[in-house]
Amino acid sequence: MSLLQLEGISKRFGRVVVAEEITFQLEEGAWVGVVGPNGAGKTSLFSIISGDIKPDAGKLHFDGRNLLSMNAAARCRFGIGRTYQIPQPFEHMTVFENALLAAQQGARERGRESYARAFSSLERTGLAEFANRPAGTMGLLHRKRLELARALATDPRLLLLDEIAGGLTDLEVVELTAVIRDLHADGITILWIEHVVRALLSTVDRLLCLANGEIVADGEPRQVLASDAVRRVYLGGAIINEATAH
Amino acid sequence: MTWANILIQGALVGGFYALFACGLSLMFGVMKVINLAHGDIAVVAAYSAVFLVPKLHVAQLWAFLVVVPLFALIGYVVQRTLLQKAIDRDPFTTLLVTFGLSVVIENLLLEIYSANGQSVNIGELVAKSWQVNSVIYVSDVSLVVLGVAVLVLGALQLFLSRTSSGRLIRAVSDDREAAQLCGANYKHVFGVAAAIAFATVALAGIAFGISTEFDPTAGGINLLYAFEAVVIGGIGSLWGTLVGGILLGVAQQFGAHFNLEYQTLAGNALFLIVLAVRPQGLFGRRVSLNE
Numbered sequence: 441m442s443l444l445q446l447e448g449i450s451k452r453f454g455r456v457v458v459a460e461e462i463t464f465q466l467e468e469g470a471w472v473g474v475v476g477p478n479g480a481g482k483t484s485l486f487s488i489i490s491g492d493i494k495p496d497a498g499k500l501h502f503d504g505r506n507l508l509s510m511n512a513a514a515r516c517r518f519g520i521g522r523t524y525q526i527p528q529p530f531e532h533m534t535v536f537e538n539a540l541l542a543a544q545q546g547a548r549e550r551g552r553e554s555y556a557r558a559f560s561s562l563e564r565t566g567l568a569e570f571a572n573r574p575a576g577t578m579g580l581l582h583r584k585r586l587e588l589a590r591a592l593a594t595d596p597r598l599l600l601l602d603e604i605a606g607g608l609t610d611l612e613v614v615e616l617t618a619v620i621r622d623l624h625a626d627g628i629t630i631l632w633i634e635h636v637v638r639a640l641l642s643t644v645d646r647l648l649c650l651a652n653g654e655i656v657a658d659g660e661p662r663q664v665l666a667s668d669a670v671r672r673v674y675l676g677g678a679i680i681n682e683a684t685a686h
Numbered sequence: 687m688t689w690a691n692i693l694i695q696g697a698l699v700g701g702f703y704a705l706f707a708c709g710l711s712l713m714f715g716v717m718k719v720i721n722l723a724h725g726d727i728a729v730v731a732a733y734s735a736v737f738l739v740p741k742l743h744v745a746q747l748w749a750f751l752v753v754v755p756l757f758a759l760i761g762y763v764v765q766r767t768l769l770q771k772a773i774d775r776d777p778f779t780t781l782l783v784t785f786g787l788s789v790v791i792e793n794l795l796l797e798i799y800s801a802n803g804q805s806v807n808i809g810e811l812v813a814k815s816w817q818v819n820s821v822i823y824v825s826d827v828s829l830v831v832l833g834v835a836v837l838v839l840g841a842l843q844l845f846l847s848r849t850s851s852g853r854l855i856r857a858v859s860d861d862r863e864a865a866q867l868c869g870a871n872y873k874h875v876f877g878v879a880a881a882i883a884f885a886t887v888a889l890a891g892i893a894f895g896i897s898t899e900f901d902p903t904a905g906g907i908n909l910l911y912a913f914e915a916v917v918i919g920g921i922g923s924l925w926g927t928l929v930g931g932i933l934l935g936v937a938q939q940f941g942a943h944f945n946l947e948y949q950t951l952a953g954n955a956l957f958l959i960v961l962a963v964r965p966q967g968l969f970g971r972r973v974s975l976n977e
Contacts, residue, residue, distance in 0.1 A: 490867060516869035528864040530857045541857050544850055546869030594869050 441504060443468040443629050444598060449488060449498030451653075458484035459495060460653040466598070466631060471624050473640035473661065474633045476650035477673060482633045483525060485650065486600045489631075490522045491515045502598070516546045521596030525603045525633075527583035531576030535567055535586055538575050539593045546594025561593040565619055581612050585619070592623065599623065601632040605639045613639050637665070649673065691822045692939045698824065700915075700935030701832030702897070704928040706890035707912035707919075708839055709883030715922035716859040716879040719769060719780045723787040724912060725905030727884060728891030730791060731757055732900055733799060735806045735892045747808040750892050754885050761884025762877040769880065770873055788905065795902035806895035831893045835928065838886055843924050855879055859922075907950075914957040920967025929968060 442465035451459040458481040466472060476482050487493040489500065491512030500507040507515055516522075530538050539558035543549050549557055562568045565585040570578065575586060584604050591599055601620070605613045617639055624630050634640045640647065640661065647661040651673040657664045664670055710724045721727075734756070735749035744752055772783040814826040846852035857865045858875040866872055894900060894908065911934060919930025934953050941952025960967065 492863065492866075511871070512866040513869050513871045516867055522867050524864070524867075528861050530860040530864065532860055533853070533856065537853055540850075541853055541865070541870070542868040545854065545865075548869070590868060 442466055443470075443503060444489070444631075445499070445501040446489075447499040447501075449485075449495045449500060451484065451488060451493060451495045457481075457653040458493075459488060459498075462498070462653070462655055464648065464655060464658060466629055468597075468629055469624075469627055470646060471630045471644050472632070472646045472648060473644035474631065474648045474650060475635075475637060475640065475665075475670075480650040480673075481653040482650055483602055484653075486522060486602055486631075486633065489515075490520055490600060513545070516594050516596075517548060519595070519597035520600065521546070521591035521594050521598070522600040523584075523587040523591050523602055523604055525606065527580075527587040529575035529578070529583055529586050529590070531574070533575055534572050535562065535575050535578070535582075535589075536571040538586060539589050542590040542593035543595075546596075557595070558593050561589045564592065564622065565589040566615075580607055581616075584608065584616065588616075588619065596628060598629045598631065601630065601634075603633055603635060605634055605636045617643055641665075688821070688943065692943055693936055694818075694822060694824065696936030696939035697932045698828035698832050698935070699938065700932030701835040701928075702828070702890065702893055702931070703911050703915045703934055704931030705831065705835035705838060705886065705893060706908060707915040707927050707931055708835075708842065708924060709885075709887040709890075710909075710912045711916045711919075711922060711924065711927050712842070712879055712886075713883045714916070716855055717765075717769070717773065717780075717876050718777060719773065720784070721883075722781065722784040722909065723791060723905075724784075724887060725907070725909030726788045726791040726795075727757070727905075728887045728894060728908060729795065729900060729902065729905045731888035731891030732806060732895030732904075733795060733804065734888075735895055736804050737799070745808075746806050747811070749806065750889055753892060754888050757888035758881040758885040761880040761882075764884070765877045765880030766873065770876065773876075792902050792905065799902065801901050801903075803899040803901050804895070805899045806892060808896055812896060825897075827893075827897050831897070834889065834893070835931070838889065839924050839928050842882070842886075846924075851878065911953070914953060917967055918957060918960045920970030923967065923969040926967055926969030933968075 444466040447463050449459050449462040462485065474482050484493060488495050491510065502518065502520060505518070510518065530541070536558060539561050540554060543554040543557040547557055559568065562571055565588050567582065567585050567589055570582060578586060588604060605616060608616065613636055620630065621643060632640065632644065644661055646659065647664040648655055649657040649664055649670045656669040656673055657667045706728060710721060713719050713721050731753050734753050735746055739746055739749040739752050742752060768783060769780060772779040812827055815823045816826060817823055846856055854870055854875055855878065858870060858872045862872045915931040915934050916927055918933055919926030919928065933956060937956040938949045938953040941948035
């Protein structure tokens with residue numbers, strides 16, 4: 441059975457369609473990329489899965505359970521972790537407190553276990569040495585890592601990564617990708633929205649392309665990028681040329 | 687010696703203002719709700735001490751043992767039902783709803799208990815005072831209230847900065863959405879914050895009922911003083927609220943020294959000056975709820 445199942449998920453805000461009959465499944469342990477032009481509905485798709493947005497129609501199941509009857513907090517506890525495109529740390533707390541809160545609330549742990557989980561999530565994302573820094577004082581790379589650490593501390597089975605490589609230098613992207621590869625090796629299923637297509641191509645084993653709230657292509661990453669549907673979406677834009685050149 | 691007396695009396699009444707205001711500060715800091723019924727809730731607590739508590743065969747002196755937990759419960763329920771519904775719509779709705787609540791409470795109290803003045807009866811204790819010298823007298827009740835205010839604010843600060851529940855409240859006040867994605871049920875956290883706010887305002891209401899005579903309309907002026915204390919101290923800052931309350935109290939005593947009619951005026955003047963010169967309040971940045 442698939443870990444995540446979406447069936448006919450639709451959502452509109454007035455006349456803006458953010459999801460139109462979206463149907464796909466994720467197998468446990470998969471690593472899937474999501475691309476699409478701005479406004480294609482990528483982030484909205486994540487919000488529908490994580491519970492920030494309620495779809496107008498469709499079915500959503502995770503590990504056989506109906507997600508639509510759970511609120512965002514319950515979904516997180518049930519194993520869905522998410523990072524935001526623009527990191528949203530609790531700025532007035534230390535890096536460690538950020539992770540600790542996630543471990544106590546998301547993974548439902550108390551005392552020593554929660555401290556250990558919080559610390560290990562910081563270690564895995566390379567933030568251990570910054571544990572006592574106020575999160576608000578961190579730079580972009582570290583904020584992105586903290587976003588990941590916090591999602592990790594909730595003990596997720598599925599991680600939704602929203603442009604976690606956006607705005608980083610090439611070297612930083614490589615470092616962060618290594619961290620994510622490590623998490624995937626531990627069995628965490630990953631759904632990853634990314635504009636940095638190179639980062640995706642070097643890692644994911646399946647690619648979805650969204651446009652106007654619809655899935656226009658789904659399959660092996662290079663084939664998806666080479667497909668006519670995707671070329672039409674991007675109007676032959678730089679994204680394809682850049683990706684195929686490498 | 688007169689000046690020392692102004693300072694001491696001002697600080698004593700300021701302790702009461704701070705106790706009164708900390709719930710207002712907390713609800714604004716966490717839920718971004720400005721509770722316009724805050725003063726009326728205190729008055730209901732005072733009425734409960736006078737009319738409900740004796741029915742349970744508890745002396746009015748010990749009213750807080752019954753009223754404070756009761757109001758914490760009421761706070762949780764009101765937040766999860768009425769206020770949450772208002773928050774879900776938009777911030778202005780919370781203003782309308784709490785204003786409506788204030789009107790309803792006042793009129794219900796008038797209907798049931800009439801406009802007659804009441805006070806919480808703690809017997810002879812209320813008249814006890816401590817003579818510092820020939821000019822300065824310190825009322826025992828005021829001193830206890832100031833002590834309770836410091837204790838409550840200190841405990842609250844410790845709770846918020848050191849415990850995991852406190853950390854959760856800070857996280858939700860910082861970023862509700864992100865907290866939810868960490869698995870936190872923010873609506874429950876809002877309920878807990880409201881419970882604490884209602885408990886502290888109930889305590890303040892009883893203190894108010896002990897030291898002064900009150901009627902159903904007494905909430906309004908107290909709400910004003912609470913607002914002033916919070917704004918002077920800096921919104922969301924608990925120690926700031928204490929300092930704000932004390933400064934407000936001192937300013938009022940200072941005004942009253944020249945003419946009793948200047949009491950409220952002097953407080954308002956200080957409030958205006960702070961608002962003009964330092965709109966974020968004295969401790970608006972340095973010490974905050976999200977320390």
